[in-house]
Amino acid sequence: MSQLRRGTVGFCVLALLNAREHYAVELVRELAAHQALAAGQGTIYPLLSRLRSDGLVATHWKESPNGPPRRYYSLTDEGRGSLELFRSEWTQFSDAVDTLMKT
Amino acid sequence: MEQTDNAHVQRYLQRLRDASTDLPAGTRNELLDNVRTHLAETTTGADEVQIRNALDELGTPEEIAAAARTETNPRTPGERLYDIATVLTLLAGGFVAPFLGWIAGVVLLWNGPRWNVTQKIIGTLAWPATATLTLGTVVTLNFVNHPAVFLMAVLAMIILIAVCVHLLVAAARTRN
Incomplete structure (x- = not known):
């Protein structure tokens, strides 16, 4: 189960960034x-680094209203394409799976 | 990065540093930087219990390092092989197949994705430059067995090997 989650959570990130x-x-x-x-939550960081090196997300720093600057993640065109492909698959x-689970 | 001076946070970051020593330097620095920023964000102004909860939710440092290891592309063996083969062909290809071997090395070099243009030019000129210097000395002195010719040949070998080492180091740095 954790394998399945690990494979899909990257696309959940892309979906959130699409908004x-x-x-x-x-x-x-x-x-x-x-x-x-x-x-654990910390495992998101290696994932975000990989999405960035794959060119699916881009980052930039922004001032925060309270506290240190924050690194913002946004979707690239390539990331949008990858998300659409995943969505249909x-x-x-x-x-x-739903059909098989009901049998 | 203020407010991360809490002892628990410091110990957590130290454990992450220890658990991630085998990662490529760039990946490791980015990971440490991200987790440090995360903790600065989630523990600023937090009390002891909130800090402990923030660290628990993050997962163990060993777990994060393991995730980073999984995400890091393990393509390096093939890339390293290409880089070494290129440099060896460039250095010794001319002995195996005169001139053609060197041409093959130059082609490999310019197709290599881990060298910049300056390094490619240096690699291309290494053999012609050193050969010209050595032959030039022979012609100038009009005498092959002159000690200066021997010295020039040794110097040429040192230059060639230095260029090859430089190319290998540059490629290894880019692979990381």
Whole structure:
């Protein structure tokens, strides 16, 4: 199960970023609220680094109203394409699993 | 990075540093920087219990380091092989197949994604430059067995090897 989560949580991040840019702590809170994280919150950082080196997300620093500056993550065009591809494959896959689970 | 001077936070970051020593330097620095920023954000103005909760929610440092290890691309062996083969061909290819071997090395070098243009030019010029210097000395002195020719040949070998080491180090740095 944790394997499945690990493979999909990256796309959950892309989906959140598709709505608007987020800073990391914000992303972690939203994912944790949906219990979408496979392991401790800290494991999001290696994932975010990989999404960035794959060119799916971009980052920039912004001042925070209270406290140190924050690194904001936003979706790139490549990330948007990757998210759309996943969305259609996931729909088919989850439909198939749902059907099999009901038998 | 203020407010991360809490003893628990410091101990946590130290454990993360210890658990991540085998990661490539760039990956490791980015990870440490991200976790430090995260803790600055979540523990600023927090009391002891909130700090302990923030650290628990983050997961163990060892778990985070393991996740980073999983996400790091393990493509390095093939890349390293290419870099070493290129430099060896460039250095010794000319002995195996005169001139053609050197050409093969130059082609490999310019196709290599881990050298910049300056390094490619240095690598390309290494053999012609050192060969010209050595032959130039022979022609100038009109005498092959002159000690200066021997010295020049040794100098040429040192330059060639230095260029090869430089190329290998540069490629290794980019692979990380």
